[in-house]
Amino acid sequence: MPDAITCYTAITFAPVQGFIEKSRKLRDLYGSSFILSYLANALCQAVKDSTEHSLISPALIDVTQGTPNQILIAGYFPEQQAQTIFETAWSQLIQQCKAWIQQNLPEFDYCWRREWSLWTTHAWEFFWTTGMTIQAARENLNDVKHSRDWTGINWMGESSTLSGADGVAFPGMGRKVNPKYHPIRYESDKVRRYYENLSRRDGETQFTDETNIDAFLRSEIAAFYAALSQHPELGSATISEREQLSIPELVKRLVTIEAIARPLKLEFPESFKDISRWQDYDANDTNADTKKPWTGWFCGDGDRAGDYLKQLSGQPNEPLEIATFSTTMRQWGNTLQRTFRNGRIIYAGGDDFLGVFNRTRSELKAQECLDWFYRFQPNVWDRPEAKPITASVGFVWAAPGIPQREVLQQCRDAEKAAKAEGRDRLALRVLFNSGNYLEWVCPWRFLPVLQDYRDRTPQNGTTTWARIFNDVAMLEARHAFQGKDDKGKPVNNGLEVALALFNAYFNATNSPHTPTAWNEADKQEFYCLMSPERQDNFPPNYWEGDGLWNLYGGANRYDAKNSQRLKTGILGDRANYTSNRQSDGILDTAKAKQALTNWIINLAKVGFHLCSDI
Known part of the structure; x- marks a missing residue:
């Protein structure tokens, strides 16, 4: 282990710009900024609370928002400890969003634990290094960032309407079994049996041999986003029923509501209202x-x-x-x-x-x-x-x-x-x-x-x-x-x-x-x-x-x-x-x-x- 006095530790994580720029609404931008600041601040606070290390940058002020994501520490801050702090902060955030949905929309049958777990462990790349000088630590961190070791998440079904890069988050997203491990015919039969049993709870089954399972799943997606858009703490201004978001995109929106953001000590703007498409004109006007x-x-x-x-x-x-x-x-x-x-x-x-x-x-x-x-x-x-x-x-x-x-x-x-x-x-x-x-x-x-x-x-x-x-x-x-x-x-x-x-x-x-x-x-x-x-x-x-x-x-x-x-x-x-x-x-x-x-x-x-x- 390097000497705790003469060693410096540098930490960062990715993606940053890509995480911010995949956005449709102003809330996406704010949510992305909140999340990045929250994760960086969690690391900084842990260093500040340590008696063996001192935080050089970024400086900690009374505001969480705007905390830069490159962290420099005087002393040897163990990689596993730093990564655990980072992953715990992200896990708490993402699990809080998941729990809020399940508690506030109990009418759905949720089968998506594995997908949320994957996004908990594979959403970020974490970079850590040390150096005998501050400059050496910075240069080593840049070198480490060049060799990426990121695991992507495979998804099935419909893609997100915001980025198109990930699967749509909805309660039944985990019911489609990966065809790499199960034949497609078996998967189709399994899904059909599940929905037959589910529909019998309220009476006669809705399923016949001609039932289009994909169409049925799409209707569940539509019902889920309609329920989100109609929830009093969200509303269509936060999530439109026409949108279909991936899990991280959904999290960006949810962190902007008070029930989730306040416990995380994130600062709210006066309003999340979208940037004005100035409405002082007749929408029925052909021009x-x-x-x-x-x-x-x-x-x-x-x-x-x-x-x-x-x-x-x-x-x-x-x-x-x-x-x-x-x-x-x-x-x-x-x-x-x-x-x-x-x-x-x-x-x-x-x-x-x-x-x-x-x-x-x-x-x-x-x-x-x-x-x-x-x-x-x-x-x-x-x-x-x-x-x-x-x-x-x-x-x-x-x-x-x-x-x-x-x-x-x-x-x-x-x-x-x-x-x-x-x-x-x-x-x-x-x-x-x-x-x-x-x-x-x-x-x-x-x-x-x-x-x-x-x-x-x-x-x-x-x-x-x-x-x-x-x-x-x-x-x-x-x-x-x-x-x-x-x-x-x-x-x-x-x-x-x-x-x-x-x-x-x-x-x-x-x-x-x-x-x-x-x-x-x-x-x-x-x-x-x-x-x-x-x-x-x-x-x-x-x-x-x-x-x-x-x-x-x-x-x-x-x-x-x-x-x-x-x-x-x-x-x-x-x-x-x-x-x-x-x-x-x-x-x-x-x-x-x-x-x-x-x-x-x-x-x-x-x-x-x-x-x-x-």
């Missing part, structure tokens, strides 16, 4: 679908948090610094949940968060979402104190007909795009019912450019993005932005045209009504980059100017003590545009030119959909 509102979803994550923690490695106060960072992020997440007034925060687990903008009495406008993002970095992320890491966020403005699970995936993809473009920025994505989308990725410090748009000839004193949108469409139709690469493939490298278009509609004096939206230094740097005087044949010094590339203040990009942080550029890391993928390599100006052209084109397209009152 009702076109009048339904769009919704705004966002998810974000701290940039290179692992690298920040790695740079603390070996310092005498490393455990304290990590604990302080964890406390800061958990308190920030808790504050975000309590103070967000523009909708709802589904979860905020440290530096990882998911939320949705919502209006209940009127239609949500995209501009309201943008107004919050303009203030995000100074008023949200860096309050009450500046964070040692930056944040990247993906925002999706989604059409009303898109399933929630698809919107969530698009949010994740938008967040990844923000990170891939250089981090410390916002990816704005407009998602249409067809599944197509438009996207524009911008550093936080240059985001106020959206407020600087003005029509050259406004109508009735108002401006509209329709003019620049139409100009872009016309220029694209005429291939004005296009050239050809060295292989003859068309590319958008008409930067001269794109910049001329930009300067026709944007300038530094266009936003007198929002003087605080821009940081003055950032504003000057941005418009100097876009200035026509800088674009004369694009001399070499143009491509090395401020505002294009990410810059770091000092060798250590995460030196919070000395405020040495990332300074973002429009195109992100210069290394992505060099032949040898090194930041000091020879720049591929054609590639950079193409990227900046696309940035301006996408600004016009996304701005039209988000900044126009449409």
Whole structure:
């Protein structure tokens, strides 16, 4: 056994993102978040109560929700003990849900103990490792996660209508015997005899040789979900009678009712009501679908948090610094949940968060979402104190007909795009019912450019993005932005045209009504980059100017003590545009030119959909 003083233990479990994203209702999201936080908190509390170990991260605050699922412990915490704590917490939760159903719906004959038992033991992967240093423990945990050892659950019959990946939970789900061990003919006879005996309890049997057993089982499923939807503690808002859920999906819904959540000390939101499909329209109107509102979803994550923690490695106060960072992020997440007034925060687990903008009495406008993002970095992320890491966020403005699970995936993809473009920025994505989308990725410090748009000839004193949108469409139709690469493939490298278009509609004096939206230094740097005087044949010094590339203040990009942080550029890391993928390599100006052209084109397209009152 490793030495209890010099050893560190790291623990996590999976799945996390997949567990959250398989969701149809807002309750699924909340339920998933509750369960993940509950399981992580159970491990953390056990460590806290131990006299032989100390919890380094995550920090424990008065709120269970949002507890991150990666746990770091000072000392050797035995694997079997940790796994037993985790499995006991999950078993208590799942058995409590099962008992609630059987107690509240006693009219059904339950034959599903084996299926619930399988989900008790095979729903999660548990990862445990140790290291002689904190960094070694983290790296070992990542290595362990690469070698998965998960046992899937085989199922028969109908599949879940939510994910399609598991069997439908209903009282008789255990009566179908696995054909691997019994012939199908024997199974059919056994099921038939069971239902013949069951039906005789109330009189003459309903079964004949022509009875369709599968149809009879489907009727039992329908009756079960109808009973769930009509129960006063659930209702159709929690479980619709048209739904057919697997056991874990059913558990996600049940943990959101008071009878189950309160004993688990899970914090309730004010309401679980689904995100507004704003109802102030006539549902009988043939054009009702076109009048339904769009919704705004966002998810974000701290940039290179692992690298920040790695740079603390070996310092005498490393455990304290990590604990302080964890406390800061958990308190920030808790504050975000309590103070967000523009909708709802589904979860905020440290530096990882998911939320949705919502209006209940009127239609949500995209501009309201943008107004919050303009203030995000100074008023949200860096309050009450500046964070040692930056944040990247993906925002999706989604059409009303898109399933929630698809919107969530698009949010994740938008967040990844923000990170891939250089981090410390916002990816704005407009998602249409067809599944197509438009996207524009911008550093936080240059985001106020959206407020600087003005029509050259406004109508009735108002401006509209329709003019620049139409100009872009016309220029694209005429291939004005296009050239050809060295292989003859068309590319958008008409930067001269794109910049001329930009300067026709944007300038530094266009936003007198929002003087605080821009940081003055950032504003000057941005418009100097876009200035026509800088674009004369694009001399070499143009491509090395401020505002294009990410810059770091000092060798250590995460030196919070000395405020040495990332300074973002429009195109992100210069290394992505060099032949040898090194930041000091020879720049591929054609590639950079193409990227900046696309940035301006996408600004016009996304701005039209988000900044126009449409």
